[in-house]
Amino acid sequence: MPNAPTVVKGMRDLLPPETRWFAEVEAAAREVFALYGYEEIRTPMLERTELFARTVGEETDIVGKEMYSFTDRDQASLTLRPEATASVARAYVEHRLWEKPGWTRLYYIGPMFRRERPQQGRYRQFSQIGAELLGGDAPQMDAEMLIMLARLLDRLQLTGWTLYLNSLGCADDRRRYDAALGEALRPLAPRMCADCRRRALTHPLRVLDCKRPEDQELIAQLPTPLDFLDDGCRGHFETVRRLLDAAGIAYQLQPRLVRGLDYYTRTAFEFVHGALGAQNALLGGGRYDLLAERLGAPKGAGAGIGFALGEDRLVSAWQAGRAAEAVPAAAIYLAPLGESALGPALALAENLRRQGLGVMAGDARWSAKKHLSTAARQAARWAVLIGENEINSRQAAVKALATGEQSAVGWDQLAEFFSASREQILSS
RNA sequence: GUGAGUGUAGCUCAGCUGGUAGAGCGCUGGAUUGUGGCUCCAGUGGCCGAGGGUUCAAAUCCCUCCACUCACCCCA
Structure with missing residues (x-):
């Protein structure tokens, strides 16, 4: 590009x-x-x-x-x-x-x-x-x-x-300190690094936090603000x-x-x-x-x-100090198998979202294999497959991606199924 | 603003003293007609940062510029 x-x-x-x-x-x-x-x-x-x-x-x-x-x-x-x-x-x-x-x-x-x-x-x-x-x-x-x-x-x-x-x-302390610092700096500055010599004129306080080890000995001789409180x-x-x-x-x-x-x-x-x-x-x-x-x-x-x-x-x-862990954008992955499944599948997903469950969908044109692969790699916890069989039986194919266990869950029981599973996972 | 280092595939990098580009990862597909992160196989992918110079020949050598990174400075 x-x-x-x-x-x-x-x-x-x-x-x-x-x-x-x-x-x-x-x-x-x-x-x-x-x-x-x-x-x-x-x-x-x-x-x-x-x-x-x-x-x-x-x-x-x-x-x-x-x-x-x-x-x-x-x-x-x-x-x-x-x-x-x-x-x-x-x-x-x-x-x-x-x-x-x-x-x-x-x-x-x-x-x-x-x-x-x-x-x-x-x-x-x-x-x-x-x-x-x-x-x-x-x-x-x-x-x-x-x-x-x-x-x-x-x-x-x-x-x-x-x-x-x-x-x-x-403010008063600062005035007195700045005067004293300027005084102390006059004889020492010529022996310091170029940056410090510049700072001695423009911003004397800054000389204090110079990192050059060669200057530390000289800086140690300078008064600090604490001496003038x-x-x-x-x-x-x-x-x-x-x-x-x-x-x-x-x-x-x-x-x-x-x-x-x-x-x-x-x-x-x-x-x-x-x-x-x-x-x-x-x-x-x-x-x-x-x-x-x-x-x-x-x-x-x-x-x-x-x-x-x-x-x-x-x-x-x-x-x-932390290891990156894979966290899914949504726990449930919806796999519509074919264009004809898309309508019912999306309606189902919307129903789950209404219950507060996160659902992300894959492209209806993808193969089941591609769906599962995507779901796994997106770290989803469950894949819900909706194809012709599922529409005919009104049973979603739900696969727990961690264990590989798959079960048929009635459409109306889906939200309940996930809520129960979530509690199980949390309590174990 | 100053200095140093680095620019090669989407990412991380290899490419010796010049002979015209590679790996791993990723991505796509297959092994597996509707079942995954592993494995195996195949494929995709680059004006080698830009411009100029030297040379029969430049990713490689030289110059200029640009970008990025780190450090100085300063600060969160």
């Missing part, structure tokens, strides 16, 4: 059975979120470019070079969302959600877009599952969110992850840690953990997983006490904490 259109670079088709893994992950997430009182929010995939520039940060890579932006016909600059926290914060402010009683708990599931060079675990369209807990600055919120995340990963029976925890401090932030962080300990959530203190988005303050965290290659961040998040306020929420009402989980990465890590 010459010149046939192909998928856009960095984007991919998710086919069965992979779509099934995604659906399972999403169902588990919804289930766990509900246990903590979270409800779903759906915001548009398109936002004003300005929203991301103001919240994510003008200087970040995401805003600087990774956004899919275009000018609409009315000259408005619009952008395909690179992340959803900004959108949720925007909606929180726009609909004055702080006026509702209690903290606001929202979760979302959906595609995000960043124009990066694709590689393992990194796509230009990728799905994130995230949640935001808004309306307060209590350390209890931070702990609740991390506990919920640990529960979600447990619910998915995912193992092999590590929680990294840090505190970046509040004021009493309030230190107390906040200590409480979060105490609550995690009490809940039995293991974590690693990672003073050099840095978050990429500008709006983060205080608690920052990341769950990494060993089976993900270079892009090992399974989910990341943190507190953003000023985000919503900057978008117009009254002072104090906009504080919150949130996370985003890379659904594609989660599915990939999840699948890495």
Whole structure:
């Protein structure tokens, strides 16, 4: 097929059975979120470019070079969302959600877009599952969110992850820290790698998570944000840690953990997983006490904490530890033998579906052999053959594909037959 | 944006220092007139990523481009 259109670079088709893994992950997430009182929010995939520039940060890579932006016909600059926290914060402010009683708990599931060079675990369209807990600055919120995340990963029976925890401090701390870091970096930077020398000027915090072993010794001499927490932030962080300990959530203190988005303050965290290659961040998040306020929420009402989980990465890590089992799209395979059987056969299938039984049919022109072969390879549990004999006797030929046992079942007894068999299988 | 690796059948790949294309899987049919996943047999299937160059001769050597992958960067 010459010149046939192909998928856009960095984007991919998710086919069965992979779509099934995604659906399972999403169902588990919804289930766990509900246990903590979270409800779903759906915001548009398109936002004003300005929203991301103001919240994510003008200087970040995401805003600087990774956004899919275009000018609409009315000259408005619009952008395909690179992340959803900004959108949720925007909606929180726009609909004055702080006026509702209690903290606001929202979760979302959906595609995000960043124009990066694709590689393992990194796509230009990728799905994130995230949640935001808004309306307060209590350390209890931070702990609740991390506990919920640990529960979600447990619910998915995912193992092999590590929680990294840090505190970046509040705005004042950050200012003092940035100054001190710049100071400390001046004599050391010339001895570091080219990337670090560049980062020392553009984004000093980033120097901290340089992976070059040669630079580690120098980086170890640099101050970390933890050294500059004021009493309030230190107390906040200590409480979060105490609550995690009490809940039995293991974590690693990672003073050099840095978050990429500008709006983060205080608690920052990341769950990494060993089976993900270079892009090992399974989910990341943190507190953003000023985000919503900057978008117009009254002072104090906009504080919150949130996370985003890379659904594609989660599915990939999840699948890495499981054997693929053949699951039928429908348990019953209907084999109409010949065009003349088609009418009654389809009516029968429809009757079964009315009882909640899944039925998939094969082409009436196929041979019985081809039907059985197809049924078996589609992992169906039963094949129901309807031909002239069956129509004359009003008895369907039902074959259990696992055992090969075949029996004649009256048309009216079919639904009952399958229901009974299903219970038998489930109880055995 | 930078670097490296790889492009041969629908898929996974073989094809040595140039002589004009192969396997396994898949798919179709048969062994089995209405009975399966196994087995056996047969068949189907490729402008060897694209363009140019060297040569009597290029999948193979050289150049350019394109695509994919991984890594850097950055992040979920």
